[in-house]
Amino acid sequence: MNDYPISVLLGTVEGLTEFLPVSSTAHLRIAEALLHLDLADPYWKMYTVVIQLGAILALLSLFTGRIIDFFRTFPKGETGDRTIWNHPISLTAIAFLVTAIPSFLLAKTIGKHLESITVIAWALLIGGVAMWAIDWWSARRESPTKDVEQMSVWQAVWIGAFQVLSAVFPGTSRSMSTISSGQLAGLTRGASLEFSFLVSIPVMVAATGYDLLKSLHPKQIAGEPAIAPLVITTHGWIILVIGLIVSFIVALGVVEWFLIWVRKHGFVPFAIYRIILGIILLVFGADLVGG
Template identity: 40%
Template sequence: MYDYWVAIIIGIVEGLTEFLPVSSTGHMILTQKLLGISESDAMLNTFKIVIQLGAILAVLIIYWKRVLSLFGLVKLPKRGGGGASGTQGPQGTSKLSLIHILIGIVPVMLLAFLLDDFIEQHLFAPSTVIIGLVIGGILMIAAEKQKDKPTAEDVDHITYRQALYIGLWQILSLWPGFSRSGATIAGGMLSGVNRGASADFTFIMAIPIMFAATGYSLLKSYKSFSSDDITFFIIGFVISFIVALLAVVSFIKFVQKMKLTYFAYYRFALAAAFALYLWLS
């Protein structure tokens, strides 16, 4: 049984980093190293996936109108913008559909299913996170240097092709440290989608992905859990949800407006600091 304070610390880290392009999984792996917990612990690897669902539920609360509109259950108001409020594009017609979401999530979900054991056994380590932080940061800087004018100013103007491109870029997030939001926002910008619309599409796609990842992870390992482990999971999940809910509105707006270059610099600094830590330890 783990001390519950470990669940609280990792839950806070997840809640604070899920909405920033800095890799929440990477931060949890580095935190795990700092806490002196084995990198090969399968139960804790499942825990890190499950508590991300707590943070994603906070996204669902913010985007609930947009999500329900995909199923035709809510009609969005006719006003411009494509931000976290779930409003529509300039034409007042909701164009984002379930097809866009499916196109965006199928590539990464298929590869995640096929490579799950390899990823868990070989990539959930501080050294691989450092690599992901650096290369992901370079990608984000490259995206900010994109000079072409975006063709999609909000999520309702994202084409099927752009949704596919973003979905393919999202495959990079299977490597811990790349960051799902970092890879997809940068990939969206390189595909002609502006930063805010890329962020919106990223967070909407994350909802089904994390539900699927959590369900699959639990099905794989639930038989090995004890009652103490379940309590450990619940604490981390609840903490992650509460922290994410407190942070989600300001963080999503922050990500929509702030240049990815600044997040890249943070990633480089974190990678350098942790590389030094590993070298000295």
């Protein structure tokens, strides 16, 4: 297949799955395997990092007004009962730090698991079962935290800690980790989803920036090898831009739709999808990656 439709397809996969609780990493790895792309190729490794920027920009464009409101009301919050420690901006920073520090220290472990179809399959399956059970349980109880303005520090720490699972085990899904852990901590579906979006901004920016920095200065980052070439051809840049734009447009629509859907229907359909996909990968995964 020509590189241009491949870029459109991968950009679509990234935009569709980045903020849904189904794991964008898993779907990009599956797509790359089906398209017979070389997973060890430095360019395509870098490509999958860069197109995440499109999804990040889409989220930022949708949440700009909300983020401005948070900064405007810092530190007392909209209702005047927040402090510098439990304002949504502070809670987002706390969750980010709780996620980022262990993830950085476990970087080599993450690298070993990143391309394993078996690990991805089990993460999808186990995560799907957990998400289904948690959503069922949460829907049958009164959630005390109905808005991110009501969250506590311990809830932010709890959610940040769970996000580490998605970093270590690709296929878990960062979105699923934050949403399900939020529900366990007493957040409603809507509050869990909003905080998931908020904390994803610094997490994705840091993760993407770290991977790009490794590409440009590999010897300066934990002694790891480069994941991208220092020189990219004009053709390569065009492919990157196509993926970036497609990812942005698709993610823009997905986030708006997801916000509406979840409040009415919950997460069970996504859990079922994860379980089915995980089973398929466990059965046919070896054939998918060529043995």
